[in-house]
Amino acid sequence: MKINGVAIEDTFAEAFSMKATRLIITALNPTWAMHSARAVTGFATSVIACGCEAGIERELQPNETPDGRPGVAVLLFSTSTKELTKQLQNRVGQCVLTSPTSACFAGFDSGDPLPLGKTLRYFGDGYQIAKKLGRDRYWRVPVMDGEFLCQDVTYLVKAIGGGNFLILAETQAQALAASERAVAAMRKIPSVIMPFPGGVVRSGSKVGSKYKTLPASTNHRYCPTLKQVVDSALPAAVGAVLEIVIDGLTAEAINEATRAGIRAACTLGRKRGIVGITAGNYGGNLGPYHFKLREILK
Amino acid sequence: MIVLELKAALDFNLDLTRVTPAVLAGLKLTEIKRLGLRYGRDTLRLADLFAVSGTPDLELRIEAASTRLHNIGVGLAQGIIRVTGRCGDGVGTQMTGGEIHVRGDAGHLVGAGMVGGVIDITGHAGDFVGSAIPGAVAGMKGGAVIIGKSAGARVGDRMRRGLIVIGGNAGAYCASQLIAGTVAVLGTVGRDSATGMHRGSLLVRETDALRLPETFVDTGRYQLAFVPVLLAHIARFKPAFKTRLRAFTSSQRWVGDRGCGGTGEVLLARAA
Numbered sequence: 001m002k003i004n005g006v007a008i009e010d011t012f013a014e015a016f017s018m019k020a021t022r023l024i025i026t027a028l029n030p031t032w033a034m035h036s037a038r039a040v041t042g043f044a045t046s047v048i049a050c051g052c053e054a055g056i057e058r059e060l061q062p063n064e065t066p067d068g069r070p071g072v073a074v075l076l077f078s079t080s081t082k083e084l085t086k087q088l089q090n091r092v093g094q095c096v097l098t099s100p101t102s103a104c105f106a107g108f109d110s111g112d113p114l115p116l117g118k119t120l121r122y123f124g125d126g127y128q129i130a131k132k133l134g135r136d137r138y139w140r141v142p143v144m145d146g147e148f149l150c151q152d153v154t155y156l157v158k159a160i161g162g163g164n165f166l167i168l169a170e171t172q173a174q175a176l177a178a179s180e181r182a183v184a185a186m187r188k189i190p191s192v193i194m195p196f197p198g199g200v201v202r203s204g205s206k207v208g209s210k211y212k213t214l215p216a217s218t219n220h221r222y223c224p225t226l227k228q229v230v231d232s233a234l235p236a237a238v239g240a241v242l243e244i245v246i247d248g249l250t251a252e253a254i255n256e257a258t259r260a261g262i263r264a265a266c267t268l269g270r271k272r273g274i275v276g277i278t279a280g281n282y283g284g285n286l287g288p289y290h291f292k293l294r295e296i297l298k
Numbered sequence: 299m300i301v302l303e304l305k306a307a308l309d310f311n312l313d314l315t316r317v318t319p320a321v322l323a324g325l326k327l328t329e330i331k332r333l334g335l336r337y338g339r340d341t342l343r344l345a346d347l348f349a350v351s352g353t354p355d356l357e358l359r360i361e362a363a364s365t366r367l368h369n370i371g372v373g374l375a376q377g378i379i380r381v382t383g384r385c386g387d388g389v390g391t392q393m394t395g396g397e398i399h400v401r402g403d404a405g406h407l408v409g410a411g412m413v414g415g416v417i418d419i420t421g422h423a424g425d426f427v428g429s430a431i432p433g434a435v436a437g438m439k440g441g442a443v444i445i446g447k448s449a450g451a452r453v454g455d456r457m458r459r460g461l462i463v464i465g466g467n468a469g470a471y472c473a474s475q476l477i478a479g480t481v482a483v484l485g486t487v488g489r490d491s492a493t494g495m496h497r498g499s500l501l502v503r504e505t506d507a508l509r510l511p512e513t514f515v516d517t518g519r520y521q522l523a524f525v526p527v528l529l530a531h532i533a534r535f536k537p538a539f540k541t542r543l544r545a546f547t548s549s550q551r552w553v554g555d556r557g558c559g560g561t562g563e564v565l566l567a568r569a570a
Contacts, residue, residue: 026523068526103523127561129497131480131524132440132459133531140524149523 001294005270013164014281015289018077019084020159022107026071036099037072040091045196052078052087055193066105075193077161077247103149111155118152163246163254165279168238174273175240178265185264191253204243259296302348303361310338315369319356319377371398390417409443417443425450428462444535454481473500484542495555495562504566514554521548
């Protein structure tokens with residue numbers, strides 16, 4: 001299978017079950033909502049060392065937010081409820097509560113409740129105000145620019161982490177250009193995030209290492225500088241590989257994002273240095289979700 | 299749905315505490331007609347006073363209601379009661395769930411001591427809306443009461459949780475001794491309103507005649523993020539209030555009653 005001369009390998013991305021939540025962060029204007037959203041999703045590229053994977057899902061218009069102000073929807077993924085709870089408390093406490101004019105709401109209406117304002121309210125030192133509207137409880141915490149409004153709980157849903165595809169190109173610049181096109185297309189798809197910087201990761205990893213303390217290490221078979229040194233998975237023409245990792249709320253969302261991303265990456269074509277598209281997996285034995293590239297692109 | 303239509307004007311008060319959708323849903327139509335109700339010194343069958351029709355389920359309609367019909371929906375836990383006409387005291391008192399819709403006016407103690415559910419009265423209501431039932435320490439503890447027009451004195455007296463919205467004016471002592479919860483009055487409030495507030499919120503239109511207790515302090519004018527969330531919540535019950543609610547987006551925030559150490563708030567919207 002080829003798209004615009006770019007070979008699509010007959011393989012699949014292997015993904016894992018995760019726990020996720022969506023937050024809606026609002027502020028007086030889109031700039032400050034985005035400041036807060038960027039902070040809360042910062043240092044959240046991989047659960048390997050960040051505790052969670054997080055990213056901005058999309059910007060929200062005032063008519064889409066609970067308080068009628070501009071907002072940003074962010075998604076946070078983790079491997080356990082306990083870790084997600086901890087990450088929420090730390091990140092919202094340090095990055096949203098602190099951000100001028102911000103407010104924070106649950107982005108789902110149902111699921112398992114995770115404490116949000118329920119724990120952050122104590123910052124109010126007894127001056128906080130609870131308001132229950134219908135089934136939702138809100139906390140109004142007095143802060144120096146007025147009040148920080150935060151929903152009592154957010155909701156956890158089952159999700160999928162680790163969807164991916166790799167772009168094989170002749171040069172680093174070509175791989176990056178294709179990746180940028182892919183991420184731009186994928187950001188239009190709801191319910192997914194690409195948690196790495198700019199949505200792209202260059203340090204694809206394999207499980208384990210020759211060093212016992214490391215849980216993961218460089219995926220040496222995809223490192224072009226090791227082509228003649230190891231059992232490389234790369235054709236001779238390939239000089240750079242970049243990966244796009246996708247976390248999504250559903251398999252359908254990851255399918256859609258993968259399709260949009262690969263098609264966008266392939267618009268550059270073989271003539272402009274894009275050699276092939278492949279995906280990372282562990283033989284299919286570890287992750288319950290398999291995203292087969294050729295089936296997705298049919 | 300079971301429909302009850304009063305056959306004639308009542309000479310005595312009639313207590314409808316026993317006539318709830320849940321009770322009627324478990325009976326056959328013939329059994330419903332035979333339900334006994336105290337009427338003056340006698341016990342009459344429901345069918346003696348009302349034309350009874352329909353199929354038993356969790357919806358009850360009362361047509362041509364009378365101010366002598368009391369305690370409609372007392373302790374309601376589920377189902378819907380729709381009333382057309384003026385009704386007596388105690389509508390939805392101590393209800394825990396379900397909905398009561400009255401197209402008309404209601405008497406005193408609407409939603410007093412209620413815990414959950416929704417009461418929607420299109421007309422006026424009497425005193426003690428959402429307050430404590432006689433002898434109780436606290437008033438309503440949850441749910442929502444929406445009054446389309448004006449209400450009498452002591453709206454939300456000792457209320458602990460929940461929402462009361464008055465489309466018109468409220469009488470004296472509105473939100474007095476409020477423990478918590480929210481009272482929104484789109485018109486004005488009578489004398490000594492907010493007296494003895496502990497916590498909770500009273501939203502009211504600012505007028506020259508409005509006099510808050512001297513023991514309230516002005517903390518300034520704010521556009522609180524919470525207010526639009528509250529207003530959207532209210533508008534879901536009563537979309538017609540949406541335009542008038544916008545005035546509260548920027549509110550003067552008074553806190554009190556400091557005379558009793560209270561930290562309740564009164565949010566005053568500028569008069570249009």
